Amino acid sequence: MTTQPPRLLLVEDDTEIAGMLKDLFDGEGYLVEVAYDGQRALHLTLSRSYDVLIVDRILPDLDGLDLLRRIRGKGVATPVLVLTALGEVADRVAGLDAGAEDYLVKPFEIEELLARVRALRRRHRDRTRTLLLGSGEIDLALRRARLADGGEVELSPREFELLRVLASRPRAVFTRTELRNRVFETTTSDSIVDTYIHYLRQKLGRGAVRTVRGTGYRAGEL
Known part of the structure; x- marks a missing residue:
């Protein structure tokens, strides 16, 4: 079987940021889907398989942390990077406690974001042989x-x-x-x-x- 491109779900309600990130990861060879609200993201995550999720915290319909708790409660182990403007220590702790593997604050450097996603995928592959x-x-x-x-x-x-x-x-x-x-x-x-x-x-x-x-x-x- 041919190797499939890595699948990435981007959960971001800001259409400008979502478009920029989709173009970025498309260019890196990812197969990218975008959810603009938490309920849509929940549906996609529970019905499809992804290699990594990038999730904003402040979302319409369902907050990013609630989304994380729900998918972890359903047994979804896909690695998650929270990408948000909320950068206080308490915010980071809340994101990690909700089930995220990594947390990156906006504004961010493109190369750091790409490297963190690569690291998430690598660690996930090592854990899931x-x-x-x-x-x-x-x-x-x-x-x-x-x-x-x-x-x-x-x-x-x-x-x-x-x-x-x-x-x-x-x-x-x-x-x-x-x-x-x-x-x-x-x-x-x-x-x-x-x-x-x-x-x-x-x-x-x-x-x-x-x-x-x-x-x-x-x-x-x-």
């Missing part, structure tokens, strides 16, 4: 599943990616359409998801992926 799935785990580097009994199972690229998406948010329920859009070509039918769920269960056991009737699928146990 494996994903837990029940008593087993997924080795992201070797692209295989390790079972609770110590056995290892080779996975095809599509099987691996499907299992990785499910395990990245183990408490989330994904619809077939969401899984198709993330793992397969969007021109294919949703039924291809069912086919690959069947393949995974054949290799890993029926408990590896759970069916949520009327909704879709969620991670199970290895």
Whole structure:
């Protein structure tokens, strides 16, 4: 499979700043989406996968710190850089306590911002070489599943990616359409998801992926 560009969600209500930052990160090879309010950011973060989030603190509809608390409460581990004009020590402490990994005050130097985002992604990759799935785990580097009994199972690229998406948010329920859009070509039918769920269960056991009737699928146990 080809390497995908890093995905970045920018949460910023100032359209001028948001446009400047989007152009900046587009130029650095990121795939950038922008949310101009906290509720939109919450929806995107819970329904899509990102490599890093850049979040302003003062946002319409949902404050940046409330956004952080909610996504952390849902098990989203994506690294977050808070980018804000609120620079007092108490503000920094509040941001870090809410779940941010880093905090940068406006105005900022472009090179420092880029370096901090690179560092966040690097540390996150180092921490997430494996994903837990029940008593087993997924080795992201070797692209295989390790079972609770110590056995290892080779996975095809599509099987691996499907299992990785499910395990990245183990408490989330994904619809077939969401899984198709993330793992397969969007021109294919949703039924291809069912086919690959069947393949995974054949290799890993029926408990590896759970069916949520009327909704879709969620991670199970290895």
